[in-house]
Amino acid sequence: MERRDILKGVVCCLIIVALVYGCSGKEGPSSPKQAVISMFGAMEKDDKAALAHLLDLPELMKTINEDYALQLDSPRVFTSPIQLLEDLTGNGLTKTRWFAMQRIIGNTVVTGETATVEVTFIDKDKSIGYLTKFGVHMANEKWKIYSFKTLQEPPGD
Numbered sequence: 001m002e003r004r005d006i007l008k009g010v011v012c013c014l015i016i017v018a019l020v021y022g023c024s025g026k027e028g029p030s031s032p033k034q035a036v037i038s039m040f041g042a043m044e045k046d047d048k049a050a051l052a053h054l055l056d057l058p059e060l061m062k063t064i065n066e067d068y069a070l071q072l073d074s075p076r077v078f079t080s081p082i083q084l085l086e087d088l089t090g091n092g093l094t095k096t097r098w099f100a101m102q103r104i105i106g107n108t109v110v111t112g113e114t115a116t117v118e119v120t121f122i123d124k125d126k127s128i129g130y131l132t133k134f135g136v137h138m139a140n141e142k143w144k145i146y147s148f149k150t151l152q153e154p155p156g157d
Helices: 002-023 032-044 048-054 057-061 081-087 093-099
Strands: 102-111 114-123 128-139 142-152
Touching: 032 048, 032 093, 032 102, 032 114, 032 128, 032 142, 048 081, 048 142, 057 081, 057 142, 081 093
Parallel strands: none
Antiparallel strands: 102 114, 114 128, 128 142
């Protein structure tokens, strides 16, 4: 019986160590594609804190000549990371538009510490697909998204 108690203690310790290590925040997404998947999950949960860890907010703030919300004639300019996070959560325009469409996460191309992840947004009502490539790079030993870029709008059927 004493051996069983020791075994239970060891198993409990291993579980606690695994939980502490998993929740420590030192580990980021294991791949660029996982960073994009995690971003959509955080958007769905309106988790601004998780988004702040998945996004390279200073780099995203530099985007001023294009709008990634899709279907806009002129780009919006965000003056703070808070505005950007609000746009990606709750009733934000980008979240609303992205989540109104089917999202397909496609090919990933990794070159050293940078990568692109294809994300296609499909507007079924208009029969339009918006091909994007999200830029992802290593920052502080974590994969972070630094760019959302619309590449093309294939014609509808």
